[in-house]
Amino acid sequence: MRKAKDNANVPALYYRPLITTCPRCGAPLYRRCIMWRKYVITLQGRWRIFSLGYSCSRAKCTQANVIHRSLDAEQLTPKGSSFGFDLFAQVGWWRFWDHRTLDEIATLLQAKHLPVSRRQILNLIGDFLALLRAAQPAKIEAQRAYFQRHGMIISIDGMEPEQGNEMLFVVREAHLSLTLVGETLYSRRADLISRRLLEPVKALGFRIRGVISDADQNIRRAVTATLPGRPHQACQVHCLCAAGKPIFEADRALKTDLRRDIRAKLRPISRTLSQSAPDDSQRTVLVDYAEALRDVLRADGVSPFDLSGLQLYNELDRLEASLSRCQKKGGIHFWRHC
Numbered sequence: 001m002r003k004a005k006d007n008a009n010v011p012a013l014y015y016r017p018l019i020t021t022c023p024r025c026g027a028p029l030y031r032r033c034i035m036w037r038k039y040v041i042t043l044q045g046r047w048r049i050f051s052l053g054y055s056c057s058r059a060k061c062t063q064a065n066v067i068h069r070s071l072d073a074e075q076l077t078p079k080g081s082s083f084g085f086d087l088f089a090q091v092g093w094w095r096f097w098d099h100r101t102l103d104e105i106a107t108l109l110q111a112k113h114l115p116v117s118r119r120q121i122l123n124l125i126g127d128f129l130a131l132l133r134a135a136q137p138a139k140i141e142a143q144r145a146y147f148q149r150h151g152m153i154i155s156i157d158g159m160e161p162e163q164g165n166e167m168l169f170v171v172r173e174a175h176l177s178l179t180l181v182g183e184t185l186y187s188r189r190a191d192l193i194s195r196r197l198l199e200p201v202k203a204l205g206f207r208i209r210g211v212i213s214d215a216d217q218n219i220r221r222a223v224t225a226t227l228p229g230r231p232h233q234a235c236q237v238h239c240l241c242a243a244g245k246p247i248f249e250a251d252r253a254l255k256t257d258l259r260r261d262i263r264a265k266l267r268p269i270s271r272t273l274s275q276s277a278p279d280d281s282q283r284t285v286l287v288d289y290a291e292a293l294r295d296v297l298r299a300d301g302v303s304p305f306d307l308s309g310l311q312l313y314n315e316l317d318r319l320e321a322s323l324s325r326c327q328k329k330g331g332i333h334f335w336r337h338c
């Protein structure tokens, strides 16, 4: 069942026009009516907004019937929506720039005490994309002279926020980092990529000097079909990640082996340590070593360059060197037979 919102403690905000006198005759304006009132959720909270209409107080003025209203109130929300533009922008930013999931966005909004449901977040994301698309022609138009002179190098990238669901494709001009097309596609078929992503860019009418994308076969086919003969380069970041993959996998296997061996050896040592006398001076040192070892085993890597298996190997080397120094100094007999 739908729960009614509690409107008892929602603060009211009144918006008036900026001018206080009639622009025609200079007589003071008087409050004539309430243009509209509605509950609005902005990043600052939930408000009851009143937009007040004002008119010239001189009955004989030719503009006596004109109603002046607040521009700020009109710019607060899109027409017919009860969410502020700031909320649209924030949710869109979280989704597409911070790559947050729906659940994460819901948690972030909850932390701000904003009553927005999951369904409403989805609508906000959809409306945000529509707003973004509406603003794009003006941005592209502003760069017309540049594009006419230098042409465009376009990059195509597909993001799949949730596996198996729709994909968000973004086509950018690589030099200016300007988004040309952003589309949600339900399939990565080549003809769909051609029609929805490449044709609109081609229709802009600028010379396309080259294309950058990952090695995805569908994108390659679409580019060959729509932009025949254009140089198409594989994205270097994608290449590095792909080239590093076998090494990363081998490193992961090394780490798994090392972890399994060390943990098997560490277990009986930990048991012996826990049974030794608490006032044993060697015990404190060895407990520290065991803790350091456990810590080293927990480390994780990031593809393609952060190789945790090699790191683990180096750390174990350092621990071994440190232990042998210790043995030479004080002779930890207890450790030696482990």
Ligand SMILES: [Zn+2]
Binding pocket: 022, 023, 024, 025, 026, 027, 056, 057, 058, 061, 062, 063, 064
């Ligand atoms: Zn007037």
